[in-house]
Amino acid sequence: MPEPGWIDEIFDGVRYGLEGTVVAEEQSAFQRVSIIESKRYGKGLLLDGCWMTAEGQERHYHESLVHPALCGAEAIDRVLVIGGGDGGTARECLRHGSVQELHMVEIDGLVVDWSKQHLPSLGGGCWTDPRFQLSVGDGIAWAAAAADASYNVVIVDGSDPAGPAEGLFNRAFFENCRRILKPGGVFATQSESPEAFRQVHIDTVKLLREVFGYADPMYGWVPMYPSGWWSWTFAATDGARYRQVQADRAAAIAAGCEIWSPRWQRGAFDAIPAFMERALNQ
Known part of the structure; x- marks a missing residue:
């Protein structure tokens, strides 16, 4: 398991991040799909580096x-x-x-x-x-x-x-x-x-x-x-x-x-x- 770190969405000069680890990541036919495990909100989903959802949100x-x-x-x-x-x-x-x-x-x-x-x-x-x-x-x-x-x-x-x-x-x-x-x-x-x-x-x-x-x-x-x-x-x-x-x-x-x-x-x-x-x- 990778060491925990910061996983960020960077948009318009601002970073929106969670501390956690990337547990799965793959480029589909449409976008980069990432699954993360965070300390604060549990497991979450990013598409092309943008936050989509998390268990606690x-x-x-x-x-x-x-x-x-x-x-x-x-x-x-x-x-x-x-x-x-x-x-x-x-x-x-x-x-x-x-x-x-x-x-x-x-x-x-x-x-x-x-x-x-x-x-x-x-x-x-x-x-x-x-x-x-x-x-x-x-x-x-x-x-x-x-x-x-x-x-x-x-x-x-x-x-x-x-x-x-x-x-x-x-x-x-x-x-x-x-x-x-x-x-x-x-x-x-x-x-x-x-x-x-x-x-x-x-x-x-x-x-x-x-x-x-x-x-x-x-x-x-x-x-x-x-x-x-x-x-x-x-x-x-x-x-x-x-x-x-x-x-x-x-x-x-x-x-x-x-x-x-x-x-x-x-x-x-x-x-x-x-x-x-x-x-x-x-």
């Missing part, structure tokens, strides 16, 4: 991405997750008993394989849940080929807008996501840090408002990510339904959540700083 991210969408959509029978190869998003979706089918499309099979092997707690029982269907392939192409109004919820759990995730942040992709969303549906995406990726965040929210009609960012924290301050943006065509929590769905999952609750969600949507509110309203 993942709930900050996955609960925030999933539950506003699944507690706000009119129905949640059919869910599409694009990306999400570590399994955390699928796990949180499948905690909702009303989900009948969940399709996950992950471009990199190595991420799935290594997450199952090294980070089994993230996916939990999702990999063997009969409602779960995994496709290893291009999520952008999947959305383009899917039938109109075929999903109640579409969730994008991608990495930063570079490399294999670059196409997840453009109008053509968002328009397909709107097209395949059923009436009363909700779209959700991680939308970067409003500090470290400020312009990407602003552009993403504005574009989603143009495409869907209604879109709002929600702010929280993932301490291992650049700046620690993160965002998720939710969109719908028939009003800001993602802000309205269906009480029965919330009650069924709340006791198992570490971060998310209806109260936390209300505060997270309202925690928009003045400069960001001005920028989004220009």
Whole structure:
């Protein structure tokens, strides 16, 4: 076993690091995939040297991405997750008993394989849940080929807008996501840090408002990510339904959540700083 050292993501003149060791690393067809064992947050995943998740951090991210969408959509029978190869998003979706089918499309099979092997707690029982269907392939192409109004919820759990995730942040992709969303549906995406990726965040929210009609960012924290301050943006065509929590769905999952609750969600949507509110309203 290598001696412990510092494993850093370096972004825009700042280092975001954990003390630990690299336990597996390989270049896939798409990116460099690294598994680390850290002292603070347990095992974690990096893609091309950027932090994706860790055992002691993942709930900050996955609960925030999933539950506003699944507690706000009119129905949640059919869910599409694009990306999400570590399994955390699928796990949180499948905690909702009303989900009948969940399709996950992950471009990199190595991420799935290594997450199952090294980070089994993230996916939990999702990999063997009969409602779960995994496709290893291009999520952008999947959305383009899917039938109109075929999903109640579409969730994008991608990495930063570079490399294999670059196409997840453009109008053509968002328009397909709107097209395949059923009436009363909700779209959700991680939308970067409003500090470290400020312009990407602003552009993403504005574009989603143009495409869907209604879109709002929600702010929280993932301490291992650049700046620690993160965002998720939710969109719908028939009003800001993602802000309205269906009480029965919330009650069924709340006791198992570490971060998310209806109260936390209300505060997270309202925690928009003045400069960001001005920028989004220009």
